[in-house]
Amino acid sequence: MSTFVGDAAKAPKFQTAAKKLVADTQVRHNVKRATDLIRKKRAKVVGEMADWEELREAGHHIKEHTLRHLDFYLEQFETNCTAAGGTVHWARDADEANGIIVGLVKAQQAKEVIKVKTMTSDEIKLNVALEAAGITPYETDLADLIVQLGEDKPSHIVVPALHRNRMEIRRIFLDKMNLGELGDQPEDLAAAARGYLREKFLRVPVAISGANFAIAETGSVCVVESEGNGRMCVSLPKVLISLVGIEKVIPTFQDLEIFLQTLPRSATGERMNPYNSIWTGVTLEDGPQEFHVVLLDNGRTKVLADREARETLDCIRCGACLNACPVYRQTGGHAYGSVYGGPIGAILTPQLQSMEHSQTLPYASSLCGACYEVCPVKINIPEILVHLRNKVVEQGDAPWEEKIAMKAAAYVLDSPERLERARNLGRIAQKPFVKNGVISHLPGGLDAWTAVRDLPAMPSESFREWWVKREREGHV
Amino acid sequence: MNSARQEILERIRDATGGSTPSREAEYAALPRNYVCVGSLETNEKLELLVDRLEDYGATIFYAKESEVSARVAEALRARNKSGLLIPRDLPRAWLPDGFSFFREGATYQEVNASEGVLTDCALAIAMTGSIVLRHSAGEARRALSLIPDYHLCVVFAGQVVETVPEGVRQMRAFADIPITTIAGPSATADIEMIRVKGVHGPRTLDVILVT
Numbered sequence: 001m002s003t004f005v006g007d008a009a010k011a012p013k014f015q016t017a018a019k020k021l022v023a024d025t026q027v028r029h030n031v032k033r034a035t036d037l038i039r040k041k042r043a044k045v046v047g048e049m050a051d052w053e054e055l056r057e058a059g060h061h062i063k064e065h066t067l068r069h070l071d072f073y074l075e076q077f078e079t080n081c082t083a084a085g086g087t088v089h090w091a092r093d094a095d096e097a098n099g100i101i102v103g104l105v106k107a108q109q110a111k112e113v114i115k116v117k118t119m120t121s122d123e124i125k126l127n128v129a130l131e132a133a134g135i136t137p138y139e140t141d142l143a144d145l146i147v148q149l150g151e152d153k154p155s156h157i158v159v160p161a162l163h164r165n166r167m168e169i170r171r172i173f174l175d176k177m178n179l180g181e182l183g184d185q186p187e188d189l190a191a192a193a194r195g196y197l198r199e200k201f202l203r204v205p206v207a208i209s210g211a212n213f214a215i216a217e218t219g220s221v222c223v224v225e226s227e228g229n230g231r232m233c234v235s236l237p238k239v240l241i242s243l244v245g246i247e248k249v250i251p252t253f254q255d256l257e258i259f260l261q262t263l264p265r266s267a268t269g270e271r272m273n274p275y276n277s278i279w280t281g282v283t284l285e286d287g288p289q290e291f292h293v294v295l296l297d298n299g300r301t302k303v304l305a306d307r308e309a310r311e312t313l314d315c316i317r318c319g320a321c322l323n324a325c326p327v328y329r330q331t332g333g334h335a336y337g338s339v340y341g342g343p344i345g346a347i348l349t350p351q352l353q354s355m356e357h358s359q360t361l362p363y364a365s366s367l368c369g370a371c372y373e374v375c376p377v378k379i380n381i382p383e384i385l386v387h388l389r390n391k392v393v394e395q396g397d398a399p400w401e402e403k404i405a406m407k408a409a410a411y412v413l414d415s416p417e418r419l420e421r422a423r424n425l426g427r428i429a430q431k432p433f434v435k436n437g438v439i440s441h442l443p444g445g446l447d448a449w450t451a452v453r454d455l456p457a458m459p460s461e462s463f464r465e466w467w468v469k470r471e472r473e474g475h476v
Numbered sequence: 477m478n479s480a481r482q483e484i485l486e487r488i489r490d491a492t493g494g495s496t497p498s499r500e501a502e503y504a505a506l507p508r509n510y511v512c513v514g515s516l517e518t519n520e521k522l523e524l525l526v527d528r529l530e531d532y533g534a535t536i537f538y539a540k541e542s543e544v545s546a547r548v549a550e551a552l553r554a555r556n557k558s559g560l561l562i563p564r565d566l567p568r569a570w571l572p573d574g575f576s577f578f579r580e581g582a583t584y585q586e587v588n589a590s591e592g593v594l595t596d597c598a599l600a601i602a603m604t605g606s607i608v609l610r611h612s613a614g615e616a617r618r619a620l621s622l623i624p625d626y627h628l629c630v631v632f633a634g635q636v637v638e639t640v641p642e643g644v645r646q647m648r649a650f651a652d653i654p655i656t657t658i659a660g661p662s663a664t665a666d667i668e669m670i671r672v673k674g675v676h677g678p679r680t681l682d683v684i685l686v687t
Contacts, residue, residue, distance in 0.1 A: 030668070033668065033669075034668055034669040037668075037669040037670075038665075038669050041669075050511070051509070051510040051511045054507075054508075054509040054510040054511075055510045057507055057509070058506065058507055058508050058509070058510055061506045061507055062506060065502055065503060065506055067492070068492055068495075068502075069492075069495035069496070069499045069502075070488050070492060070495075071485050071488045071489055071492070071494055071495050072495035072499060073495075074484075074485070074488070075485070084652065089480075090480040090481040090484050091480060092480050092483055092484060096480060140676070141666070142664050142666040142667070142675060143666035146666070159665070159666055159669065161666060161667075162669070165668060166667055166668060169667060186664075186667040186668065186670045186672045187672050189667055190664055190667070190672045190674065190675050191674075193675065194674075194675055194676055197676065198588070198676075201676070202584045202585060202588060202623070215651075218651045218652070220651055226662065226663050226664055226665070226675075227662050227663070227664045227666075227675035227676050227677065228622065228662035228675055228676035228677025228678075229675070229676045231618065231622050231656060231676075231677060232622065232676055235617075235618035235619060235622060235654070236584065236618075236619055236622075236623075246484065246488075251503055252503075253644070253647070253648045253651050254641075254644060254645060254648060256644050257512075257640050257641040257643075257644035257645070258508075258510070260640055260644065261510075261604075261640050268665055270659075271528065271603070271604045271605065271659070272601075272604035272605065272606050272640075272657070272659040273659065274532070274658065274659050274660055274661070274662055274663050274677070275656065275657065275658060275659075275662065275677060276655075276656070276657040277618075277654070277655075277656055278647075278651070278654070278655040278656075278657075279654040279655070280651060280652050280653075280654075283611070283653065283654050285617060286611055286617035286618055286619075286654055287617070287618055287619075287654060295484070297484045297487065301484065301487035301488055301490075301491055302491075304487075304488060304491040304492060305487075305490065305491035
């Protein structure tokens with residue numbers, strides 16, 4: 001049994017991965033272009049909502065309340081879903097969830113499954129588990145299909161193929177779909193996906209979905225989407241399996257009235273996404289006649305236990321913080337080494353992994369606060385980043401250079417005399433490096449700082465020296 | 477199997493202290509200071525719905541109650557269709573002569589081969605241009621309004637609410653039945669964030685608005 005988040009435990013440090021990606025001008029161009037567009041659209045449709053702040057506030061409080069009473073709401077969901085003909089399974093970690101799902105597919109003697117976009121299934125590496133059991137998963141979300149056929153990794157939680165442009169996508173489709181020819185317009189590519197997936201939707205007997213919301217009061221599940229692949233998966237096959245993180249539960253059906261307003265506007269800059277599917281258990285003569293929900297922990301209860309970081313679990317996976325983040329916009333999602341990139345990934349991934357891996361992620365931020373500002377459920381990501389950095393230091397995982405620097409700084413800043421002496425020393429030591437009032441190259445390991453920025457030179461007279469002199473000269 | 481359930485619930489109770497009897501009161505006290513009920517006049521509300529639907533690329537046909545079948549015929553001619561699938565309980569009065577209509581009950585393959593589907597709806601939300609289908613006898617099982625490439629939907633003015641909260645509160649009454657909300661034809665922005673109309677769901681959505 002093990003808790004993991006994709007291959008994040010094996011991922012290189014953020015800084016190492018970022019360096020390589022920042023050098024890839026094509027990826028940077030694609031990411032910048034796409035995030036610019038989506039931010040503009042979001043700003044427009046958020047701007048027309050006079051009650052946006054009230055919606056954010058309400059969403060935040062509902063999530064906070066739900067987490068506080070999570071045991072109650074999960075049991076209530078289970079009771080109501082079961083009463084409506086669904087079967088609820090519980091999975092402590094990724095392996096257990098994969099085992100349950102593979103078992104359910106095998107019980108149908110199915111060799112193929114259709115899947116509607118679920119980042120949670122990427123988190124638990126469900127496709128790897130299915131393939132190992134001889135089951136072929138077909139991703140049906142267009143972006144997921146691009147990622148799957150391109151043998152790639154998702155780089156954005158809403159638009160996983162955001163790092164690819166149309167020419168690259170055309171090449172992937174031509175290679176993998178056995179097409180004679182194919183245009184490069186988005187319309188051509190969408191039509192190719194429609195043709196490729198249609199017979200699978202009509203034929204494959206088992207579907208796997210995620211859930212945007214699981215409603216405790218009614219036992220209903222809600223999937224929010226655009227293309228219709230979600231509707232296909234949740235309403236055509238004989239058997240439907242929904243993988244649901246335990247934090248996805250909301251108390252009442254009415255609570256949808258908040259999230260169905262904030263999610264589409266934040267995620268894709270639409271007033272409403274084209275399709276929402278809401279279903280409750282099994283319905284006679286309509287859709288799957290066997291419905292399973294797998295409730296997944298996989299580290300979430302550890303996040304829940306940390307009072308200062310608990311609100312990480314408020315996330316409704318809209319991706320607005322990725323699009324707003326000046327770091328993500330330069331590196332794209334792959335630098336984060338996790339299925340969850342950007343600011344939310346920087347706080348979620350290390351926590352899900354019990355702070356044993358991905359400790360460089362809390363440093364993948366300038367703490368500018370843009371993520372907090374756009375978050376539709378008001379997760380204070382910058383505060384949690386600082387909290388996690390503190391944890392990294394406390395458990396002794398900070399880089400040794402930083403440890404030495406911090407110790408030295410603490411020693412010097414502890415006494416005015418030491419600070420004075422250090423300043424005098426610094427003024428002499430800086431001399432060989434100062435040019436036109438700035439330091440552009442520092443020696444040794446310190447050049448990591450000056451590689452991308454200039455350091456202002458220390459002035460010949462400090463404020464304190466000036467103040468003392470001023471008093472001495474009687475300007476008081 | 478139950479041990480996983482037990483263990484997860486215990487982990488949660490360890491983390492939070494467990495749910496308390498004050499839960500219900502706390503939930504009732506949660507702030508909901510957003511707009512719940514709209515303020516538009518009926519005609520403004522309908523204009524807003526039409527504006528939103530057209531923004532999504534849907535086409536609107538206006539009708540009086542006695543004209544539904546005439547508008548159905550007009551839409552079918554405009555789209556060059558000879559007939560449509562229909563749900564079991566769709567009013568016969570809506571069906572014009574000269575076209576073929578097939579009551580549901582077909583296999584997925586047969587639905588896939590059809591020219592389109594005609595349904596009514598449960599309600600519509602003006603602010604977001606959403607049409608809400610309650611998958612019962614009038615709006616058919618989910619496959620019927622999903623697999624065909626063309627969806628013609630009849631919306632009555634009296635079914636239109638202004639805000640999402642008004643809509644969701646009405647939907648709550650039939651939450652036990654599958655619900656689909658539709659805001660325009662299927663679409664994607666997965667390629668360079670450019671919105672493309674029509675992926676897997678119906679690529680064309682026409683609406684007959686009955687006033």
